[in-house]
Amino acid sequence: MLAIWKREVISFTNHQYLVANIFIPMVICFAADRTLGKLVKWLRILGFDTKFGINVPANRFDAHLEKNRIVLTRTRAIKKQIRTHRLVFITSNHLDMQLRQVITEIGICLADTRPFSRCIHCNDPIVHVALEDVCGLIPDYIYETHNEFHKCLQCNRIFWPGSHFRRSLERIENLFD
Numbered sequence: 001m002l003a004i005w006k007r008e009v010i011s012f013t014n015h016q017y018l019v020a021n022i023f024i025p026m027v028i029c030f031a032a033d034r035t036l037g038k039l040v041k042w043l044r045i046l047g048f049d050t051k052f053g054i055n056v057p058a059n060r061f062d063a064h065l066e067k068n069r070i071v072l073t074r075t076r077a078i079k080k081q082i083r084t085h086r087l088v089f090i091t092s093n094h095l096d097m098q099l100r101q102v103i104t105e106i107g108i109c110l111a112d113t114r115p116f117s118r119c120i121h122c123n124d125p126i127v128h129v130a131l132e133d134v135c136g137l138i139p140d141y142i143y144e145t146h147n148e149f150h151k152c153l154q155c156n157r158i159f160w161p162g163s164h165f166r167r168s169l170e171r172i173e174n175l176f177d
C-alpha cells in the first residue's frame, strides 16, 4: 500500500515527549486535463478521486488545485505551467498504456484501489442502498435478480454488479500483473 512514514512528536506528560514513526496511508487523488476522458473514467472505476477537465487557465492550475492532487496531462503547455504539484505526463494514446504509466510512476498497487466505490460520472463516492429503496427505480428483472445496490447521492444513479463488472475486475487485475 502506498503510504508515508511520518516522524511525529507526541507529548504524553507536560515535559516528556515520545518520538514515533507513524504509518499514514497516502490519499491518492488526481486532476486530469480534457484530453484524458477515458483515463479519468477508469481511475474513478479504480476508486480514485479524479477531477476532470480542470476548468481554469493552465497558468492558474497551481492555485486552484489541492496540494496533494497529482496532475495528469498530455499537454506540454500545462506540463510547463505546473510547478507545485506532482505531475505525470501521459505519453500514450492507448488507455491500458496510460493506466500502466500512472500505476508505475505513482507506485500504485492493487491494495490501493477500491474498485466500483465511486460514481464514474460525478466522481463522488457511492453509498450502499437497501433493496426496498430502489424498488420502482430500476428495471423489474434487475430488482428480482440482484440484492446489492449502490447509489450516487450527487446524480441519483443506481449501480449494481452487472455483466461488465466481472470483465472490469479482470481488466483491473491484468493491470497489476
Ligand SMILES: [Zn+2]
Residues within 6 Å of the ligand: 119, 120, 121, 122, 123, 124, 152, 153, 154, 155, 156, 157
Ligand atoms: Zn453520480
